Amino acid sequence: MDEPVDIFIIGGGINGCGIARDAAGRNFIVALAEKxxxxxxxxxxxxxxxxxxxxYLEYYEFRLVREALRERETLLQAMPHISWPLRFVLxxxxxxxxxxxxxxxxxxxxHLGGRKFLPATKTLNLRKAVVGRPLKDEFSKAFEYSDCWVNDARLxxxxxxxxxxxxxxxxxxxxxxxxKRAGxxxxxxxxxxxTGESFTVRSRCLVNAGGPWVGSxxxxxxxxETTESVRLxxxxHIVTRKLFNHDRAYIFQGKDGRIVFAIPYEDDFTLIGTTDVDHEGDPADARCSPEEALYLCESASEYFTKPIASTDVVWSYSGVRPLYNDNAKSATAATREYVLSLDTNxxxxLNVFGGKITTYRKLAEAALAKLSPHLDRPSEEWTAGVALPGGDFPVDGFDDQVSRLQERFEFISEAHCRRLVRAYGTDAGRLLEGCSGPGDLGMVFGxxxxxxxxEWLRSQEFAITADDIVWRRxxxxxxxxxxxxxxxxxxxxxxxVSRQRPY
Structure with missing residues (x-):
């Protein structure tokens, strides 16, 4: 391509894709590469x-917590298919x-984040509340508060x-x-x-959103050369069969000062996490170690009546957080603030250090604020509350979307419709366009x-392999x-399908 793009982004994680969306919506010419x-x-x-x-309140990260709290409801309005309110029992x-x-x-x-429609905290008597039934008798009191679930990979x-x-x-x-800099x-x-094909793209600005690989x-x-670095x-996390029959999540205090979540997951499972362990080596090699799995089992077993054994774990996963290296004494205490470092030599x-999924949109706005002056074109913030694909329906409109899809495609079960709406929102109807019976859906893989x-995932959502489809999409x-x-x-x-190279 002869003409340079405005912004080239390295990294297809949430920060890279969030910046790409924001920049493209401001009419900048944007390219992103993910290895x-x-x-x-x-x-x-x-x-x-x-x-x-x-x-994070215990570490006095008030600015970060305030920004994240404010973002919850802003994000919910943009993606009610892949995110929804969730009550936590402490x-x-x-x-x-x-x-x-x-x-x-x-x-x-x-009160820190200006909560508008998420319910406030309340005190629970665990002797009477349904959420107390799976817990040991020694726990008689709890607090219930609001946060939100999100399907991170689909985001x-x-x-x-x-x-x-x-x-x-x-x-x-x-x-x-x-x-390389060239003029x-x-x-x-x-x-x-x-394909093995090599090619070159020129860009006026570069964004390094490589996540754990940002330093590399x-x-x-x-x-x-830089004096800045990330702490990996x-x-x-571990996943077990469903441990309780209600829609609330738990947040458990550990004796080591950490907390562990137990969250309803994919209808039939419970997600338990997370650990905070300094990581050595390639981030691509991150795995949940036997010691971490045991730690999570034991932490949850401190609270649940029925102990959780390693044999109850049906799946585990692990990721490396690229936290800005603030020389904190422990991984748990390391800052979750993001740092955007601009090199104007x-x-x-722009090198992106740290960040958390809740603040990805604000990070993207901050990134564009730093880049825009170097692109000789003013731009305005626009993403707050603007729906992601499929998210153009009210926060409380999920059940209505399911009903509409069922009425339109009567041959598809309610459970299947619910899954499709949870994944694709209003785009579920587009995905099924023209189908009049089960035969039109083609092969069923399980x-x-x-x-x-x-076919939708390949044509619309960049999926290529089976793992892309069954573990990320x-x-x-x-x-x-x-x-x-x-x-x-x-x-x-x-x-x-043949890959169409854009340049």
């Missing part, structure tokens, strides 16, 4: 919450933080898709080999990891995943057999 799949690393390995970070443990301190923290949490993909619909070029499985632009050398990119691809902290490069849906891998996934992989191989 693997979108959300393949940290951004699909979170605890899957839009939350203020209740425990049992009082007599040997740990006193009840008055918990209530004070939750009072601040309720990334929908930001990328919206960016693409606004003109951005999103290139997955495309690795940045080097980026007034960056010259970025890339390699398509599927500065050193190797950009060959720049591994957060691991020639064509600018767990109601059909050929029609797979969905979590159907929890319900599919090895044979199911082998059949999906074979079908994908037999029905390859």
């Amino acid at each position: 693997d799949d979108l959300a393949q690393a940290t951004s699909s390995a979170s605890t899957k919450l839009f939350h203020g970070g209740l425990r 049992p009082h443990h007599s040997g740990l933080r006193p009840a008055w301190l918990l209530r004070l923290g939750l009072f601040i949490y309720d 990334v993909v929908l930001n990328a898709r919206d960016a693409a619909e606004r003109g951005a070029k999103i290139m997955t499985r495309t690795e940045v080999m080097s980026a 007034e632009v960056w010259e970025i050398s890339l390699t398509d990891r599927i 990119i500065i050193e190797k691809q950009l060959e720049l 902290v591994r957060g691991s 020639g064509p600018v490069v 767990a109601d995943l059909t050929e029609r849906e797979v 969905s979590k159907l891998g929890l319900c599919m057999s090895v044979a199911d996934m082998a059949a999906l992989s074979q079908w994908l191989g037999e029905n390859e």
